[in-house]
Amino acid sequence: MTSDDLQEQVRRYYTGKVTDFGPTPRGVDWNSHEGQLLRFDQLLKLCDRRSPYSLLDLGCGYGALLDHLRAAGDPVSYFGLDLSEAMIDEARRLHRDEPPAPFAVGAATDQPVDYVVASGIFNVKQQTPDETWADYILATLEAMARMSTRGFAFNLLTMASDPKLRRPDLHYADPCQLFETCQRRFSRHVSLLHDYGLWEFTILVRTDR
C-alpha cells in the first residue's frame, strides 16, 4: 500500500465520522472535549508562545485547536490542513470571521512555518499491517520536519497500555523507540511526554537549537 492509499483510507474514515457526528469531539473520533484540549496543551509545549509565531495544524479536523489558541490570546499565524474535505468545510464554516484561508484540504504545504503539530493523525490504522503503518508514520514525520523551521510535535497511542484493552484497528507505538528514532533522524532536542493521564504520549522535536 502506498502513502496515497493510506491517506485515502484515513480520509474516508474521518469523513464518515464528521458526517455522522458533526464538528464535535466525536466527529474527530475523540471521546471528550477535555481530552482533546489536554492533547493540544501537550503539543503546544513545543512553541514559544510569547512572541509571534506561525503554526501548521496537520490533521486540523474542524479547527478546534484554532479556537483554543484564540481563547488563550496567542500571537499565532495559524494554518490548518486536513485530508478530509468534509472536515475542512466544517472548519471554514465555523471560522468565517478568521483572516482569509486559514484552512485547506491536503497533507502538505510548500510554505514553511515555525512549528507543525499533529493531534491524532496516527491512531487509526484500520487493517494496515503494523510495519506498513510504522513506515507511513516515519514518512509523515519526515514531511513535518521539512515543513517546519523550528520544530514539530505529534501524539500516538502507547504500547504501555493494557494489551487486553487495545483495539485491533488502532496503532500503539513504543514511546522509547520513537523517541530514539526522532533523536537519530531529526534533532538532539527531543522531549517525550508520557505523564498526562491518557493512554498515549506526545513527542516534541525542536530543530532550532
Ligand SMILES: C[S@@+](CC[C@H](N)C(=O)[O-])C[C@H]1O[C@@H](n2cnc3c(N)ncnc32)[C@H](O)[C@@H]1O
Ligand atoms: C483524530 S482527528 C483530530 C482532529 C484535530 N487534530 C483535533 O484534535 O481536534 C485526526 C484528523 O486528522 C486528519 N488526518 C489524518 N492524517 C492526516 C494527514 N496525514 N494529513 C492531513 N490530515 C490528516 C483526519 O482527516 C482527521 O480529521
